[in-house]
Structures are given as structure tokens and as C-alpha cells.
Amino acid sequence: MDWSILPYLLPLVTSTLVALAVAVTVARRSERIGARSLAWVMLALAFWSACYAAELVVSAPETKRVMxxxxxxxxxxxPVLWVVFAIEYAIGSQHLSRRHLIILSIIPLITLALIWTEPAHGLMRRVNTLLTFRGVTIVNRSAGPWFVVHAVYSYVLILSGAVLLLRVLVRSPYLYRRQAMTLLVASLLPLLSNAVYLVMPRTIIPIDVTPISFAVTGAVIAYGLGRYGILEVVPAARAAVVEGMREGLLVMDAENHIVDMNASAAETIGRERRDCIGVPVADLVPASAELLRTRTGKQEDIELLSPHGVRRRFExxxxxxxxxxGRLTGRLALLRDVTEQRRAEQEREALLREVERRVQQLSALATELTQAEERERxxxxxxxxxxxxxxxxxxxLHAIAARDQxxxxxxxxxxQQVVALVEQSLAASRALTVELSPxxxxxxxxxTALAWLARWVQERHGLTVTTELDPHAEPAGDDVRILLFQSARELLFNVVKHAHAPQASLQMRLVDHSAIELTVTDEGVGFHVSPTDDALGAPSGxxxxxxxxxxxxxGGRMEVASSPQQGTRVTLYAPATPSPAPRPTGEPTPEASPTRHPPGAKVSVLLVDDHRTVREGLAALLSHEEGIRVVGEATNGPMALELAKRLRPDVVVMDVTLPGMSGIETTRHLRARWPEMRVIGLSAHSQADIARAMRAAGASAYLDKGAPAEALIAAIRG
Known part of the structure; x- marks a missing residue:
């Protein structure tokens, strides 16, 4: 190799390598708009430069002509690839079709055909000889007639691409102007180099310097790729995306002056786009100062007057x-018409408030229904x-007194037969009373109530009910208490009527100190639970x-788990209230015990009952008994305490159910003040819970009002 060509060869090799590197870099972004056509441009430049370098290196004349x-x-x-790229970059590939590409390629294909058949016609080169100058031998490139056509066509294509870039340079915002300027410089450098080569005599510039300029072109494009994001967001993409947006888009510089906006933003603001560029955004968008100065991302609602004079709300x-x-370069503002959305939201909120109000009404009605039903019961x-x-x-009592007389x-x-009938009527009335309202x-x-219910169901229906009841689980109101009690009774009735199980489980506990969990479980026949509404699968109407x-x-809920032959578990959840702390009660100071009556003296009795008929019957019964003397009658607790203090009876016959202070509370006070005074509880209720409560208060005995008179007389005599 002639080392005299080295000063020409090194720039060509450098151009080839730079163009190849840029081509590979761009090809890796093939999904970007214009990336493929730009990669082919750089490959064509690399091929051109590489072939020209080979032409300088080889020595055989024929090989030089081939290169x-x-x-x-x-x-x-x-030129063809460049104009294709310019169209894709500036206005979009939708403006190119296969037909357009074929038309653009006609003259280049003719040129290639003529260059390879050149010895036969001399249309591309007037002479087909080698030219040696300053030690460099190349093919003589004297222009033939078709070469002029080829050159003009190539220049037209490259200049057409430049015009498209100039269009972007003039019409686009700052970012795209920098991109267009970079590409324009990259395209014009080879064009100028080629023009200089064609104009200057060969004695001054012996070789084509156009391929040498490709190194600079590649470097400029590489800089644009990294610095300005060429191919990342191209003007064609902006036209397709930004201008196609329904939302208004504003682009501001660091001082909040508008530098770009789409058509939707111009329509929203009601001004021409050219009149808005350079205007402070605060003059057009009535947003808060905090929003305008944001350095992160914020949003708010504003109102704008439409061109038709209608106020619209925008987010x-x-x-x-x-x-x-990390330096602030500008801001983006997105305007979205939310007038209908906000109106719909307001209507939805109003509807939700109405629904909430109706739910509260229904809740109040449900509470009132439960309470009204229970009040009636x-x-x-x-x-x-x-x-x-x-x-x-x-x-x-009167009949017994008459019988005895x-x-x-x-x-x-x-x-006695009348007494028996009365006792049966009394028993039936008590049973009905308990069923209506225990x-x-x-x-x-x-x-306590559920424990009684479990015993009552067992006594009444023969169903064994095991219980596990938390005494601290207290409902948040009488309506919840009543509903849970009635629900537990209904669920146990369902076990009796439908489950055909010998036993059931009743559990109640406090969950998270805010809810009561009440569960009724059986191992009976079970049933299918509907997947859409578990209650509809229940066999109870x-x-x-x-x-x-x-x-x-x-405010509660119900869960049902059941399947045929696998039993049923029904769990109820209801609001709970914390158990109130026991209030300290002042225990009465014991008073001096009454003097015991002498042996053989009559037992003095105080009758306490709020029903006159009962008091009269008791008095009539006891008046005929030897050794018993009725000394007073009281209709309520405070009156009983006053008479007990004044009369100091030996025995107080106490009705459990009294208005105001109950018989249980009155008994507690009597026993605390006069420990020697005996109290006999008497009630129409026969529940064991009441009997235990009465005995716990200090009563020496507890009798059912329907019990034989002899039992009462024996209890009084002690």
C-alpha cells in the first residue's frame, strides 16, 4: 500500500466507523418513529465511505472501478432514505406509501443501472480512465449527461428533507427546534462538502471529501440522540398524540411563560395559539399561586368562561x-374538562346522602318496629x-279462705274444685306471659336472659342446649338486646322444628370490645344455602x-353456614356497649333488731304487694290462722321500708314485681337494716333466676303465688 494515501484514508475509515456506530445505536431504538429510516441512512453513508476507502487502497484499475x-x-x-426519514420525523409515516417509495427509487435505480453499464454509453462518466494526483489514484469522475440528472435529483431530495426540518424549526417548541437544528446541520454538512468537491478543480481537491464529512454528521446525530432525545419524542408523534388529545396541554419555561400548547388548550382558553406563546400562564389560567409555583406535581379545579359564555369547570x-x-427547565399543565364529572359527582353525593338518610330512617323504623312489637308483647x-x-x-286466696271456713x-x-280451676288458669296465664315477654x-x-332461655327451651321442647355466655357482652341498647334475645329464641325454635337434633349450642362473646357475637349451632339435617342470599335457603318463613x-x-350482620346432613351454624353480630362499672351503693346501717316476741305471741306480718286484690286475699287467708297477725300493708318499696321501721314486723311477705324499687332491692335494704326480720318472696313468676336473686338479696323463702296456701303459712310460721 502506498503510504502517501494515509492522510486521505484515515478520515474515510473514521467516517465509516462513526456512521456504523450511529446506525447500530439508532437500530436499537427501532420501535421509535423514524428510527429504521435513520439507521438505513447511516448504513448507506458507512457503505459509501467504506467503498471509497477501498477504492483508494486497491491498486488494480479494474478493482478500483468496481469499488x-x-x-x-x-x-x-x-438522498431517498434521508427524505423518507425527514417525512417520518416531521409529519409522520402515514404520509408515505409503497407507491411513493417506488417513485422515489426510480431515478436511483436507473443511475445504478447506468453506472454498471457505463462503458457502453458514457452517460454517467464522459471518460472511463484513472486519475492520479499527488500519489492518489482514483476513477475519473468527470460528469456525463445522466450524472447531472442524478445530482440534481439527489440535491432536491436532500433539500426537501431540509425544508421539512426547517418547518419543524419554525413551528415547533424549544425542544423540537433543538432536534431539528441538529438534524439540519447533520444533513447540510455532506451536502456542502459535495458541492465544494463538484465545484473545485481536481488539482485543489483530488478526492471526494463528501464521505469524510460523514464523521462529523455521525457525531452531530449522536450528540442529538443523547442531548435532545432525537427519536424519543418526535414532532410527528407530537402531532399525533399531543394535537390529538382531548385535554388541553400547556408547556411553560422556567419563568412560567407559555412556549407551546395544543389545539385543545387554545380552544379551552379561548385565544389563538400564536397570541398565547410568550404570555405568562397566570394571565390565562386562574390557578392558585401555590399550583403555579409547584416543583413537584399538584392539581386543583378552576373555572373558565367558554367562547359561548358558559362557565365550565376544569381540573x-x-x-x-x-x-x-436537576435544574428546573419548565412546567407542563394539563387541562381536563370535568364539568359533567363534577356535576355527576355532586348528584352522586346527593344521592348517597339521600340513601344514607333513608337507611337511617329504615334503621329507626326497624328499631321502632322491634321496640313496638316488644312493647305490645x-x-x-x-x-x-x-x-x-x-x-x-x-x-x-278468697276461695281457700272460704273453703277453710x-x-x-x-x-x-x-x-276446692274452683281453686284447682283457678290454679290451672293461673298456670296457663303465666306460661303465656313468659312466651310474650320473659x-x-x-x-x-x-x-342471664339467654341462660334462662336455654333452660326454658329444654323444659318446654326437650332440646338440650349447652351455653357459653360472656356476662360482659352487653348490647348497645334495648332494641339490640330484644332483637338478639328474640333471634336466639327463633333460632332454637328452628332447631326444634327443622333440624331434628337432640341438642344445640348457644354461645355469646364480646368481639374487639365493640361487637357481640352470638352463635347457635346444631348437628341436624342442615340445608342448602343459596350463594346469592344465604337467608333464602333457610326452611323458616x-x-x-x-x-x-x-x-x-x-348495624349488625348474620352469617349462615349449613349443608345437608352436616348441621347448621348461624352467627349474629350486633353492636355492643362496654359493661358499665358497678356503681357504689351505700349499704344501709343496720338498726337495732326488734325485740323478739314472747313465746306464744302471734307472728306479726307486713304484706307488700301493689295489687289490692292480692293484699286483701292474703289478709283474708291469714286472718283465720292462729298465731299470725297482719300488722300492715304496703304498695311499694319505700312504703314497705317506712312501715317496717315503724311496725317492726317479724315477717315481710314481699311481692317481687313492684313499681319503682323492685321487691329484690327492697328485700336487700330490709335485711341490711334489720337482719332479724324475715322476708318471704312472693311472685306470679316461677323462674328459678328470680328465686335465686330474691334469696341472694336475703329472703328466707321464695314462693309462687300459685303455690298451696299451706306452704305460705308454713313459711310464715318459720
Whole structure:
């Protein structure tokens, strides 16, 4: 190799390598708009430069001509590929079709055909000789007639691409102007080099310097790729995406002056785009100062007057833009019309408030329904207890007194039959009273009431009910207490009627100190639970559905787990209230015990009952008993305490159910003040819980008002 060509060869090799490197870099971004066409441009430049370098290196004349002809493959390809790239970059590939590419390629293909057949016609080169100058031998490139056509066509294509870039340079925002300027410089450098080569005489410039300029072109494009993000966001993509957006987009510089905006933003603001460029955004968008100065990302709602004079609500979001060094370079603002959305949200909120109000009304109605039902049950039970049962007790006591006074045995038998009938009526009335409204539900905790319910179901229906009840699990209100008690009773009835199980489990516990969990479990026949509504699979008409609905309205819920032959578990959840701390009660100071009556003296008795018929019946019964003397009658607790203090009776016959202070509380006070005074509890209720409570208060005995008179007399005599 002639080392005299080295100064020409090194720039060509450098150009080839730079163009190849840029081609590979761009090809890796093939999914970007224009990336493939730009990669082919750089490959064509590399091929052109490589073939020209080979032409200098080889010494055989024929080989030099082959290399020179091969170089034309790159020479004719570059202008076509360049204009394709410019179109894709500036206005989009949708403006190019296969037909357009074929038309663009006609002259380059003719040129290639003529260059390879050049000895036959001389249309490309006037002479087909070698030229040696300053030790460099190359193919003589004197222009033939078609060469002029080829050169003009190539220049037109390259200049057309430059015009498209100039269009971007003039019309686009700052970022795209920098991209377009970079590409424009990269394209014009080879064009200028080629023009200089064609104009200057060969004695001054012996070789084509155009391929040498490719090194600079490649370096400029590489700089644009890294610095300005060429191919990352191209103007064609902006036109397709930004201009196609329904939302308004504003681009501001670091001082918040508008540098770009899309058509939607111009329409939203109601001004021409050219009139907005350079204007402070605060003059056009009535946003808060905090939003305008944001260095992160914020949004708020604003109101703008439309061109038709209608106020519209927009959601405006500002985001800050930073360069690679973390310096603020500008901001983006996105305007989205949310008028209909906000109106729909307001309507939805109003509807939700209305639904919430209706739910509260339904909850109140459900509570009122539960309470009204229970009030009616309790009223009926109270009527039975306070009137019918007391009348029956009074009639029984008077009949017993009449029986004991008559000397006619037939009359005594008849009266005894009346007493038996009265006792049966009294028992039936008591059973009905308990079913309507068990007194234990109001005289103790819910755990106490459920324990009584378990015993009552076992006694009444023969169902063994095991219980596990937390005494601290107390409902948040009487309505919840009543509903849980009624629900537990209904669930146990379901076990009796449908499950055909010999036993069931009743559990209640406090969950997270805020809810009561009540569970009824059996191992009976079970049933299919509907996947859409577990209550509809229940075999009970009112049962589970009513329980579920009422619980929901009171803030609770119900869960049902069941399957055929696998039993059933129903769990209820309801609001709970913390158990109140026991209030300290002042224990009465014991007073001096009454003087014991002398042996043989009558036992003094104080009768305490709020029903006159019962008091009169008791007085009539006891008046005929030797050794017993009724010294007073009281209708309530405070009156009983006052008479006990004044009369100091030996025995107090105490009705459990008294208005105001209950018989249990009155008994506690009597026993605390006068420990020697005996108290006999007497009630129409026969529940064991009440008997235990009365005995715990200090009563020496507890009798059912329906019990034989002899039992009461024996208890008084002690």
C-alpha cells in the first residue's frame, strides 16, 4: 500500500466507523418513529465511505472501478432514505406509501443501472480512465449527461428533507427546534462538502471529501440522540398524540411563560395559539399561586368562561420539568374538562346522602318496629300479670279462705274444685306471659336472659342446649338486646322444628370490645344455602330473613353456614356497649333488731304487694290462722321500708314485681337494716333466676303465688 494515501484514508475509515456506530445505536431504538429510516441512512453513508476507502487502497484499475461503482449504491440510497426519514420525523409515516417509495427509487435505480453499464454509453462518466494526483489514484469522475440528472435529483431530495426540518424549526417548541437544528446541520454538512468537491478543480481537491464529512454528521446525530432525545419524542408523534388529545396541554419555561400548547388548550382558553406563546400562564389560567409555583406535581379545579359564555369547570394539573442536572427547565399543565364529572359527582353525593338518610330512617323504623312489637308483647304480658293473674291469685286466696271456713263438706269440695280451676288458669296465664315477654329479659343481663332461655327451651321442647355466655357482652341498647334475645329464641325454635337434633349450642362473646357475637349451632339435617342470599335457603318463613334484615338496619350482620346432613351454624353480630362499672351503693346501717316476741305471741306480718286484690286475699287467708297477725300493708318499696321501721314486723311477705324499687332491692335494704326480720318472696313468676336473686338479696323463702296456701303459712310460721 502506498503510504502517501494515509492522510486521505484515515478520515474515510473514521467516517465509516462513526456512521456504523450511529446506525447500530439508532437500530436499537427501532420501535421509535423514524428510527429504521435513520439507521438505513447511516448504513448507506458507512457503505459509501467504506467503498471509497477501498477504492483508494486497491491498486488494480479494474478493482478500483468496481469499488467506485459499489460506492454508488450508498450514493443513490442516501438522498431517498434521508427524505423518507425527514417525512417520518416531521409529519409522520402515514404520509408515505409503497407507491411513493417506488417513485422515489426510480431515478436511483436507473443511475445504478447506468453506472454498471457505463462503458457502453458514457452517460454517467464522459471518460472511463484513472486519475492520479499527488500519489492518489482514483476513477475519473468527470460528469456525463445522466450524472447531472442524478445530482440534481439527489440535491432536491436532500433539500426537501431540509425544508421539512426547517418547518419543524419554525413551528415547533424549544425542544423540537433543538432536534431539528441538529438534524439540519447533520444533513447540510455532506451536502456542502459535495458541492465544494463538484465545484473545485481536481488539482485543489483530488478526492471526494463528501464521505469524510460523514464523521462529523455521525457525531452531530449522536450528540442529538443523547442531548435532545432525537427519536424519543418526535414532532410527528407530537402531532399525533399531543394535537390529538382531548385535554388541553400547556408547556411553560422556567419563568412560567407559555412556549407551546395544543389545539385543545387554545380552544379551552379561548385565544389563538400564536397570541398565547410568550404570555405568562397566570394571565390565562386562574390557578392558585401555590399550583403555579409547584416543583413537584399538584392539581386543583378552576373555572373558565367558554367562547359561548358558559362557565365550565376544569381540573388543571401542573408538573415540573427538570434537566439532567436537576435544574428546573419548565412546567407542563394539563387541562381536563370535568364539568359533567363534577356535576355527576355532586348528584352522586346527593344521592348517597339521600340513601344514607333513608337507611337511617329504615334503621329507626326497624328499631321502632322491634321496640313496638316488644312493647305490645310486654303490655299484653303486663296486663296478664298485673290484672288477670292478680285477680286469679286473689280469687284463689278468697276461695281457700272460704273453703277453710265452711263446715259443709260438699261446699268445701266444690270450692276446692274452683281453686284447682283457678290454679290451672293461673298456670296457663303465666306460661303465656313468659312466651310474650320473659321478665328475666329486663331484670338482668343478656347472658342471664339467654341462660334462662336455654333452660326454658329444654323444659318446654326437650332440646338440650349447652351455653357459653360472656356476662360482659352487653348490647348497645334495648332494641339490640330484644332483637338478639328474640333471634336466639327463633333460632332454637328452628332447631326444634327443622333440624331434628337432640341438642344445640348457644354461645355469646364480646368481639374487639365493640361487637357481640352470638352463635347457635346444631348437628341436624342442615340445608342448602343459596350463594346469592344465604337467608333464602333457610326452611323458616320469617326466621333468618327477618333476623338478617333487622340486624343490618341496626348495624349488625348474620352469617349462615349449613349443608345437608352436616348441621347448621348461624352467627349474629350486633353492636355492643362496654359493661358499665358497678356503681357504689351505700349499704344501709343496720338498726337495732326488734325485740323478739314472747313465746306464744302471734307472728306479726307486713304484706307488700301493689295489687289490692292480692293484699286483701292474703289478709283474708291469714286472718283465720292462729298465731299470725297482719300488722300492715304496703304498695311499694319505700312504703314497705317506712312501715317496717315503724311496725317492726317479724315477717315481710314481699311481692317481687313492684313499681319503682323492685321487691329484690327492697328485700336487700330490709335485711341490711334489720337482719332479724324475715322476708318471704312472693311472685306470679316461677323462674328459678328470680328465686335465686330474691334469696341472694336475703329472703328466707321464695314462693309462687300459685303455690298451696299451706306452704305460705308454713313459711310464715318459720
Amino acid at each position: 467506485a461503482n459499489l460506492a454508488y449504491t450508498g450514493i443513490v440510497s442516501v 388543571v394539573r401542573f408538573d415540573a420539568l427538570y434537566d439532567g442536572r 310486654r303490655r299484653l304480658a303486663q296486663m296478664l300479670h298485673d290484672h288477670l293473674q292478680q285477680l286469679l291469685v286473689g280469687a284463689k 265452711t263446715e259443709n263438706p260438699h261446699t268445701a269440695v266444690a270450692v 321478665p328475666v329479659l329486663y331484670e338482668g343481663t343478656l347472658a 320469617f326466621g333468618l330473613f327477618s333476623i338478617r334484615e333487622r340486624l343490618l338496619l341496626l
